[in-house]
Each structure stands twice: as C-alpha cells, then as structure tokens.
C-alpha cells in the first residue's frame with residue numbers, strides 16, 4: 001500500500017498548474033507546426049504563426065500562454081491500495097489549496113477568473129478556486145492525476161444533443177461546428193463524448209481532450225478500428241467547413257478529433273462536443289508516496305516564423321479620423337500605435353447601468369478604440385501581463401451604446417460579430433479589428449504602458465488605458481460592413 005502525503009499532493013497540483021500555464025503539450029505543438037506548414041490561406045497561416053511564436057515566448061519567459069489562464073479541471077484515479085496520510089482536508093480542499101498556491105505565485109501570477117455565485121454578484125473568488133474535481137477508484141496503489149486549465153472561450157462553445165439512434169453524428173457535427181464561430185480560438189482539438197447519459201456524454205467529451213494529439217500518425221497509418229475511422233471522418237468533415245485559424249478561413253480548424261464512448265439506452269444517442277483551444281493546457285502525473293511530482297519542459301524544435309509586418313498599414317490612434325477608417329478593408333493587417341481603452345463584460349455592463357441611470361461615465365469614448373481584454377497581472381519588470389483578446393461576440397449587446405451613443409470608432413477583440421453589430425458598425429462608419437486569440441504574450445510585447453482608469457474594483461475587468469506600439473491586428477469588419485469571418489470561411493469551404 002502506498003501512503004501519499006497531502007502536502008505532496010497539494011505541491012504537485014500547484015506545480016502542474018504553473019507548468020501548464022506556460023507550456024503546451026509537445027504533441028499539440030507538433031500538430032500546430034504541421035498545420036502551419038500545410039496552411040495555404042495567408043491570413044490563417046499568419047494567425048497560426050502568431051500562436052506558435054506566442055507559445056515559444058511563453059515557454060521561454062515562463063509566463064502564461066494566454067491571458068485566460070483557465071478554469072481548473074482535475075481527474076483523479078485513486079488506486080484502491082493507496083491512502084492519504086495526515087488527511088485533514090477533503091480532495092476538493094487539497095486541489096483548491098494547490099490552485100491557490102499556483103495562481104497567486106509571485107514570480108508567475110496567473111489570472112483569477114472564477115466568480116461566485118454564478119448568477120448575481122459574480123464576485124471573483126480571489127484565488128481561482130474552486131477547481132472542478134472528478135474522482136474514480138481503480139486497481140493499483142498509486143494516484144493518477146490529470147490536470148487541465150480550460151479557457152472560457154472554448155468551454156463556452158461546447159455543444160450537446162440527444163440524437164435519434166439512426167441520426168448521423170457527422171451530419172450533426174457539420175451543423176453545429178459552424179455555429180461555434182471562432183470564439184474557441186481554432187485550430188484546436190475537438191473532444192467528443194458518445195453515449196451514456198446526458199452528464200456522462202459531457203464528461204467523456206472533456207476527458208477525451210486529455211489524450212495526446214495523434215491525428216498526424218492516424219492519417220499516415222489509416223484507421224485500425226471503428227472509432228478511429230469515425231475520428232477520421234469527423235476530422236475531414238470539420239476541416240472541410242473551411243473555418244480555419246481564428247475563423248479567418250483556411251485548411252485547418254481541428255488539429256485532432258478525440259472520441260470516448262459508453263453504452264447507452266436503446267432509445268438514445270447522447271452526443272457532446274467540447275473544443276480545446278489554441279491554449280490547450282493539460283498534463284498528467286502519478287504519485288506513489290515517494291514525493292511530489294516534478295515537471296520538465298519539453299524540448300521543442302521551433303520553426304523559423306516571420307510574422308509579416310512589412311507592408312502593413314501603420315495606424316496612429318491618437319489622430320485618427322472617420323475618413324481614415326473608411327479606407328480600411330476587411331482582411332487588411334494593421335499595426336496599431338497610440339492609446340486605446342480596454343473593457344470587457346463587467347465594465348460594459350456597468351457603463352450601460354450608469355448610462356441608464358443618467359449618470360456620468362468615468363471615461364470619454366468619442367473617437368477612441370476599445371480592446372476587449374482582461375490582462376494577467378504584471379510580474380516583476382512587466383508593464384502588463386499577457387493580454388490577448390477575449391471573444392467580442394459577448395459585447396454585441398452593447399454595440400448600440402458604444403458606437404451610436406458614445407461615438408466609439410472601433411473595437412478590438414477576437415471572433416465574429418453578430419448581424420446587428422455588423423449593421424451598427426456600417427451605419428456608424430466604425431470598424432471591428434481582431435487580434436489573434438491565444439497570442440497573449442505576443443500582444444503584451446506591443447504594450448508599452450498600462451494604467452487603470454476606471455472601475456478598479458473589477459480587477460482584470462477594470463477599464464485600462466494601454467499605450468501600444470505596432471500592435472498587430474486585422475480588420476475583421478470594415479466600415480462598409482464586410483466581415484472576414486463571413487468571406488474567409490466561404491472561400492475555403494470544401495463541400
């Protein structure tokens with residue numbers, strides 16, 4: 001029988017979370033490099049290139065891959081022959097203690113994203129706890145642990161249905177994946193849970209994402225069984241949709257498709273689909289009582305990537321006019337210089353409430369740009385921590401307020417805008433720009449100054465002023481209402 005000390009378990013969880021915050025799994029990076037080499041769409045290739053450059057910076061600087069450092073999920077498999085020593089805490093409490101230590105680490109502080117209660121005040125819990133802990137018992141006398149930190153952009157796009165037993169899973173995926181848009185920061189991995197009950201299917205989909213990316217090998221050797229054939233069929237169907245990196249249109253949307261299945265009721269076919277994003281972060285370790293787990297950064301042979309800045313239009317935000325905006329075209333790359341504001345869900349909600357109450361706003365928006373971001377707190381020597389874009393679609397409900405009432409010139413985020421917002425952009429001669437989701441370290445390198453200008457109590461959701469130098473973005477919706485998220489996938493779709 002092995003005896004596991006609680007402190008070893010807590011330390012291992014903390015180390016795992018720190019490790020995955022800045023290191024992708026090597027199999028994921030290998031598949032991303034493969035996709036980058038094969039990509040034929042210029043916009044998508046550039047986005048994948050930025051994701052890879054960002055991954056390299058994160059690994060080298062030991063800072064988070066993405067500003068959303070995730071919701072913690074832990075799968076535990078406890079050997080029947082193992083026990084915990086000095087166990088004054090529950091498993092949940094031990095995992096949460098590990099989370100606390102990891103997320104409040106002084107050298108590499110991670111973003112605190114968890115709020116409670118989920119409806120109402122939604123106050124930040126202050127240490128990114130609680131984690132989501134799943135536990136099962138099995139043979140053996142050790143403890144198997146899988147740890148993941150999942151960003152909300154991809155988690156929010158999860159799909160579930162109970163199909164008729166005779167329905168086609170592939171047809172269902174063809175219908176629902178385009179509806180996921182680009183907020184999940186493709187390319188990534190699609191996890192599928194098949195069968196069981198409603199809750200079992202979701203859990204299978206989540207767990208399937210923990211296995212290594214092996215699609216390149218499967219493509220080489222061909223399927224060896226029914227599930228592998230289904231994985232291949234889904235992989236081809238999803239990539240033929242043409243969504244591409246960041247939804248800009250391209251060859252690769254899914255780097256891999258993973259499936260776990262379970263017997264189900266004769267009348268049911270529950271199916272769950274959960275995407276894992278460009279910031280795929282997970283690892284596994286084993287404890288046998290001999291001490292805490294250690295983690296070694298993978299050795300990765302990074303390709304030479306040149307993100308093309310030459311020829312990009314250089315924009316100076318402090319003296320921009322509507323006439324200049326009218327000249328920009330969807331799909332065009334820009335380098336932003338000057339001062340922009342930040343804000344996301346909570347700040348927009350508060351602005352709307354102040355406005356509805358007839359109160360003054362703390363910031364002037366006329367003629368300015370807002371960047372949808374919740375940055376990581378800075379570590380020593382940093383102006384700001386990793387600061388990539390969050391999903392713009394969530395801010396669509398505030399577009400009329402921001403564009404029509406407050407006179408904002410432009411918004412910067414990731415993923416597509418809804419039809420009403422696109423019409424508002426056109427009618428107000430404004431623009432929507434997109435930065436590469438999951439390239440948070442790369443964006444942070446372009447930020448030369450940062451200060452909070454309103455709603456400091458909102459933490460990472462406060463309104464900041466960022467001064468940027470050559471921040472790379474793309475025009476996603478131009479002032480004529482053309483959207484790259486419509487034209488790109490339409491161009492690359494293969495039916």
Ligand code: SF4
Nearest residue numbers: 066151153185277438
């Ligand atoms: S890569 Fe995109 S979806 Fe993933 S954590 Fe970052 S912002 Fe969220």
